[in-house]
Amino acid sequence: MREHKNFSRLTNYPTVGVGRSIHLVPMDIVGGFEVRPGFYEINGATAIPGGVNFTVHSHNATGIELLLFHRQEPEPFAVLPFPKHYRIGNVYSMIVFQLDIEEFEYAYRVDGPYEPEKGLIFDKTKFLLDPYAKAVTGQSVWGMPSPGGQHYKARVVKDNFDWEAMGHPLIPMQDLIIYELHVRGFTKHASSGVENPGTFDGLLEKLPYLLELGVNAVELMPIFEFDEMLDYREVDGQKLYNYWGYNTVSFFAPNTSYTASTEYNREGNELKHLIQVFNQHGIEVYLDVVFNHTAEGNEDGPFFSFKGFDNNIYYLLTPEGKYYNFSGCGNTLNCNHPIVQQMIIDCLRYWVTTYHVDGFRFDLASIMGRNEDGSPMSKPPLLQSLAFDPILGNVKLIAEAWDAGGLYQVGNFPSWNRWAEWNGKYRDDIRRFLKGDNGMAQAAALRIAGSHDIYDPMERQDASINFLTCHDGFTLYDLYSYNEKHNEKNGWNNTDGANDNNSWNCGVEGKTEDVQIKALRFRMIRNACAVLLLSRGTPMFLAGDEFGNTQFGNNNPYCQDNEISWLDWELLEKNRELFKFFQHMIRFRKEHPILRKNLSNGILGFPDISFHGTIPWSLGYMDYDHYIGVMFAGQKPKHRPEIIYIALNSYWEEVEVTIPPLPKEFRWNRVINTWKFAQNIEELCDNVVTIPPRTVEVFEAFLN
Numbered sequence: 001m002r003e004h005k006n007f008s009r010l011t012n013y014p015t016v017g018v019g020r021s022i023h024l025v026p027m028d029i030v031g032g033f034e035v036r037p038g039f040y041e042i043n044g045a046t047a048i049p050g051g052v053n054f055t056v057h058s059h060n061a062t063g064i065e066l067l068l069f070h071r072q073e074p075e076p077f078a079v080l081p082f083p084k085h086y087r088i089g090n091v092y093s094m095i096v097f098q099l100d101i102e103e104f105e106y107a108y109r110v111d112g113p114y115e116p117e118k119g120l121i122f123d124k125t126k127f128l129l130d131p132y133a134k135a136v137t138g139q140s141v142w143g144m145p146s147p148g149g150q151h152y153k154a155r156v157v158k159d160n161f162d163w164e165a166m167g168h169p170l171i172p173m174q175d176l177i178i179y180e181l182h183v184r185g186f187t188k189h190a191s192s193g194v195e196n197p198g199t200f201d202g203l204l205e206k207l208p209y210l211l212e213l214g215v216n217a218v219e220l221m222p223i224f225e226f227d228e229m230l231d232y233r234e235v236d237g238q239k240l241y242n243y244w245g246y247n248t249v250s251f252f253a254p255n256t257s258y259t260a261s262t263e264y265n266r267e268g269n270e271l272k273h274l275i276q277v278f279n280q281h282g283i284e285v286y287l288d289v290v291f292n293h294t295a296e297g298n299e300d301g302p303f304f305s306f307k308g309f310d311n312n313i314y315y316l317l318t319p320e321g322k323y324y325n326f327s328g329c330g331n332t333l334n335c336n337h338p339i340v341q342q343m344i345i346d347c348l349r350y351w352v353t354t355y356h357v358d359g360f361r362f363d364l365a366s367i368m369g370r371n372e373d374g375s376p377m378s379k380p381p382l383l384q385s386l387a388f389d390p391i392l393g394n395v396k397l398i399a400e401a402w403d404a405g406g407l408y409q410v411g412n413f414p415s416w417n418r419w420a421e422w423n424g425k426y427r428d429d430i431r432r433f434l435k436g437d438n439g440m441a442q443a444a445a446l447r448i449a450g451s452h453d454i455y456d457p458m459e460r461q462d463a464s465i466n467f468l469t470c471h472d473g474f475t476l477y478d479l480y481s482y483n484e485k486h487n488e489k490n491g492w493n494n495t496d497g498a499n500d501n502n503s504w505n506c507g508v509e510g511k512t513e514d515v516q517i518k519a520l521r522f523r524m525i526r527n528a529c530a531v532l533l534l535s536r537g538t539p540m541f542l543a544g545d546e547f548g549n550t551q552f553g554n555n556n557p558y559c560q561d562n563e564i565s566w567l568d569w570e571l572l573e574k575n576r577e578l579f580k581f582f583q584h585m586i587r588f589r590k591e592h593p594i595l596r597k598n599l600s601n602g603i604l605g606f607p608d609i610s611f612h613g614t615i616p617w618s619l620g621y622m623d624y625d626h627y628i629g630v631m632f633a634g635q636k637p638k639h640r641p642e643i644i645y646i647a648l649n650s651y652w653e654e655v656e657v658t659i660p661p662l663p664k665e666f667r668w669n670r671v672i673n674t675w676k677f678a679q680n681i682e683e684l685c686d687n688v689v690t691i692p693p694r695t696v697e698v699f700e701a702f703l704n
Contacts, residue, residue, distance in 0.1 A: 015352050024050070025227040030689065031080035038086075038093035041469040043346065044132030044252070045106060045156045051097040056112055056130060058309045059090050059339070060120055065109040065257070066094065067127065069153055071264075072105075072137065079109075093497075096698035101156040102265050105137050106130070110308050119312025131343060136225045136250045137265035142184070142198070142257040143241065143561075145229050152227075152249060152304050157266050159354060163271045168358050169284050169541035170394055171216055173420060173462035173538050174596040177214040177586055178286070180470055181543035182565065183223060183258050189566035189634045191686050196260035200270045204277060213546060213579075214586035217284040219361055219472055222246055223271065224287075225253040230295055230302065231559065235491035238247045240559040246363060247295040247329065249304070251347045255669075268355065275356050285359035285361055286396060287351065291344050292403065294305040298323045313339050316374055324374050326367050326388060326405030335368045344368075349391045359396030369414055376407055380414055387418035396420065398465055411454035415463065423451060423464045423537065430468060431479070431502035433628075434527055436650050436694075441625035445611045448630050448646065450536030457598075468528050469545055472498070473555045476545035479503045480524040481510060486553030489560065497556030510529040510553060522548070523694060526581050526646075526674040530696045533585040534595055534630075536609075543567060546582035548575040581677050588672065588698075594642040599634030602659035604663055606633035612645075616660040626651035627691070629662060641666075641700035649691040659687050660702055670696035 026034035038053040041047070046053045051316050052067055067076040070463060081105035083094040107129060112122030129136065133154035135350075146152060172281050184286035187202035194205040201604045210218065222245035231242040245255065256263065259270045275285045294314075299322065306314035306327045316324040316332040321332040334340050353359045362368065388393060401413040401421045410424050426447045447466070455463040464478050469476045474485075483505045484623035487497045525548065532539045544567045551557050557565045573578060587593050602608050612629030613619040627649050635641045645668070659668055670683040675695040682702075691697055 005349075010256075018457045023047075024095065026082060030083065030094075031078045031574050033078065033080060034097040036095050037095075038092045038095040040088055040093045044130060044134060045154065047101050047156050047158060048095065050099060051095050052099045053093070053095050054106070055091065055093040056108060056309075057089075057091045057339075058112070059313055060310060060347075061090075061110045061112040061122065063111040063124075064092050065111075066096070067109060067517070068099075069105045069107070069108045071103065075152070076107075076111050077104075101158065105153040105155055107151070107153045108308075117321045119315075119317045121307060121311050123303065123308060126303055126308050127153070128153045128308040131250075131305055131309060132252055132346070133250050134252050135256065135265070136253045139227060139249075140256045140259070140262055142228060143239070146227065154250075154253075155265055155267065157267050160266075161269055163272075163276060163356060166279060166356075167218075168280055168356065169282050169392060171284055171461045173396065173476050174536075175590075176284070176532075176538045177215045177589070178217045178219050178465070178538065178540035179210065179213075179543055180219045180221070180540060182221045182471065183255075184561070185565045186245070186543055186567055188627055189563065189568055190682070191569040192567070193569065198258070199260040200258050200274045201260040204274045204389070207277065207281060207283075209284060211281060212583070214583055214590070216282055217286060217358070218278065219286040219288060219359075221288045222248070222290055222363075223255050223258060224248045224289065225255050227248040227295060228257070228377065228561070233491060233559070235489065238489060238562070240491060242559065243561040243565060244558040246290050246558070248290045248293075249295050250303050251289075251343070252350055252501040253290070272355055275358075279356065279358070284396075286359035286361055286398070287357055288361045288363060289348075290363045291326035291333055291335060292364040293329045293331050294335055298325065301330050310339070312334075313337055316370070316372060324405075325368065326374065326407070327364055328404030331365055332370070332374075334372055335382050336371060336377065336380055337338060341385065344382060345385055345389060347480055349389070350446075352391055352395055357395065359398065361398040361400065362402055364400055364403040365399035365413070366407040366409050367405075369409070370403075370407070374405070378414070379452045383414050383419070384416060387416040398422065407510050409516075412452075415460060417460055420463050420465050420538065421467055422470070422540075423447075423454070424452060425454060426464065426466045426537070427468055427536070428500075428502060430528070430531055433626075433648075434524065434531065434650050435502065436626060436652065437502075439623045441619065442621035444648070445619065445628045445630055448531065448535045448628075449476065449609045449611075462538065464535040466532060467540040468532055469542040470540070471542065474501055474553075475502055475549055475551050476525050476528055476540060477521070477548045477550045478553055479528070479623050480506055480521045481507060481550070482553040485554075485555040486510075486557050489554065489555060489564065491559075497554075501555060520694070522575075522578060523674055525578065526677060527650075527694065527696045529582055529585055530674055531646075532538060532647065533589045534644075534698065536596065537588070544571075544638075547572040547579045577677065580679060581674075584677075584679050585672075592642060592644060592700075593634045593636065599636050599642060601634075603633050603643065604666075606631065606643060606660070608632065608634055610660075610664070612660065614655055614657045616658055627655050627657065629657065629659070640703065641701065645699040645701075647689070647697045647699065649693065649695050652693050654690055656688065656690050656694050659685070659689060659699055661687055665704055666701045666703055668699045670697060670699045672696070
């Protein structure tokens with residue numbers, strides 16, 4: 001029953017999101033608190049002067065209760081049912097007055113029908129996490145179970161971070177060099193030498209190193225709130241966690257265990273400071289986001305949020321009410337349902353406006369193009385909405401263009417000339433060519449030239465993210481140290497992880513003291529680095545590759561929160577020459593625009609891109625071809641011509657090569673040689689050169 005009270009005062013509260021003030025007068029008493037209907041268009045919990053606005057929605061619920069908890073307490077001190085007249089449509093909204101946001105946490109209980117065959121599994125006994133929660137409690141200490149088990153609660157966040165009127169770097173796609181890293185693993189090893197290992201602040205302490213290396217974008221593996229304890233196991237005495245974080249608990253909240261200190265009601269400030277400083281130094285920050293599934297899993301998984309609000313809306317369900325599993329993780333988010341689509345758009349807008357994130361990499365993005373019956377859509381409304389969203393207009397959108405259900409869309413991802421893709425064909429073709437597989441010359445040449453056979457340059461500019469390594473699979477060092485994966489420590493009898501690695505151990509599996517094999521391995525690493533940074537498209541590589549980091553043959557260390565996954569910074573000094581080579585190649589790419597984009601239709605009679613065998617203009621793409629030459633030629637207005645010839649010999653013997661003759665006023669200089677790396681070499685060359693076995697050389701045209 002509605003209770004009325006003669007309030008002796010009116011308080012002048014500003015309308016959230018509106019540039020004027022109105023009088024907000026408490027209208028009812030619920031659970032001992034003064035309340036009134038709230039702002040229905042503002043999802044989540046939002047602090048306003050004098051109270052907090054709570055808005056939540058459910059299509060099929062018959063009633064919702066707001067639960068208020070004292071900090072870290074398992075049971076609520078107040079239960080506030082939303083009055084029936086506080087519901088408009090399917091939205092429940094209530095302002096609760098005189099709440100101090102630093103003194104409480106909150107959750108919901110939702111009542112409704114229980115009809116599993118229809119996907120309705122409401123349970124009014126469950127504590128539910130707000131889908132729009134900006135901070136999740138109980139997750140601040142890594143490796144510690146959440147108090148109360150999986151009864152996650154939320155906090156209200158005060159957003160008062162000072163961005164100092166700064167904007168985004170807005171680096172063009174072709175000028176990016178992306179560096180993928182895991183926030184915890186990047187500095188957790190004792191050798192990292194940082195004051196706050198395994199945290200956002202620890203990563204910030206490594207900014208001088210990243211500037212020295214020369215990368216200009218970092219891609220952070222998942223930092224949305226996840227619970228590393230959900231998949232906790234012990235195998236042979238080793239503690240195994242959900243270390244990578246591809247199991248989202250809350251899409252709007254940062255992972256509080258990645259902070260150096262507890263940020264009560266100011267969650268995210270440490271991450272914001274990281275992004276602010278990185279941007280100030282010309283480095284963009286991208287988030288690896290997981291909208292293909294949640295941590296609630298299938299019928300046997302936990303029940304803490306989406307299942308309790310609208311299970312049949314948030315997840316793809318079979319006609320029998322079971323979970324489709326196109327993610328390989330138990331459930332699949334119903335991305336193209338209007339409710340879920342709006343949540344994802346709201347989420348990305350939030351990270352861009354509140355955290356100044358510069359871009360997003362979408363894990364298993366092909367799921368985001370599936371219909372409610374699981375079938376692929378030709379024009380997925382979510383992907384189209386993201387492509388044209390005005391707030392997201394300047395951020396990078398990068399798709400992992402496949403999923404675990406067999407949908408592979410590399411080259412065919414619905415893009416509207418807006419989405420870039422992880423080019424899995426680049427990875428596979430270049431790996432195979434470099435290790436000496438037959439029949440790969442033509443494919444490798446096309447990948448280096450920008451994969452125009454996959455991406456039409458007129459329709460899909462800047463589409464290809466070129467990579468040879470990422471968190472999935474071998475590190476670059478392991479790629480040339482192991483023929484087979486070695487995932488035994490994951491506890492699945494080495495059955496997890498990919499089997500098609502296209503790797504080569506150079507003669508011995510794993511660790512060796514053989515000097516010749518070690519020299520060959522590092523030359524192969526230099527070859528891979530050189531090809532990646534000489535290719536058209538946007539290069540990306542895995543943190544630690546630049547100094548020979550190893551995962552000891554584990555190509556799926558998703559659960560390894562230990563030395564298998566942590567970067568060993570002692571290797572930086574041990575393999576300093578490798579680091580210098582990466583530095584050199586990054587600098588060389590930045591100094592030569594012709595490697596990044598078409599400067600014209602060619603120059604001096606040469607086309608923009610041309611392919612060559614050991615004899616100019618004669619690459620025959622025979623099965624036995626293990627040599628390719630790729631030449632880029634062009635000229636910016638009022639600049640000298642740029643002509644670069646890349647010679648790649650993946651054969652186990654040296655080859656004699658004739659480089660295309662230059663006009664008499666020019667000469668060829670050898671500027672890069674992976675056989676024996678030396679910085680800033682400029683060796684005058686004849687047209688006929690000998691390329692050593694398994695070596696990449698680069699020649700540049702200079703004026704006489």
